[in-house]
Amino acid sequence: MPYDKLKSLPGAEAYLKPGLSFAILDQVAYALSDNQAADRLQKARQKLFHTIREQNLKSG
Numbered sequence: 001m002p003y004d005k006l007k008s009l010p011g012a013e014a015y016l017k018p019g020l021s022f023a024i025l026d027q028v029a030y031a032l033s034d035n036q037a038a039d040r041l042q043k044a045r046q047k048l049f050h051t052i053r054e055q056n057l058k059s060g
Contacts (some may be wrong), residue, residue, distance in 0.1 A: 003029050 006012055016022070032040070039051055 003025070006015065009015070013022065016025075
C-alpha cells in the first residue's frame with residue numbers, strides 16, 4: 001500500500017503538511033476496511049454517472 005511505503009521512508013514526517021501527523025493519517029487510513037472503501041467508491045461513482053446522465057438528458 002502506498003501509504004505504508006510512505007510511512008516506512010526515513011524522515012517521512014518531513015513530507016507531511018504542517019500540523020499533520022501519521023497518527024492523524026492512521027485514523028483516516030484505517031477507519032474503513034478495503035471492502036467498505038470500495039463500496040463507498042462504487043456508490044459515489046454511480047451517483048456521479050447518474051447526475052451526468054440526467055444533465056445530458058435535460059440538455060440534449
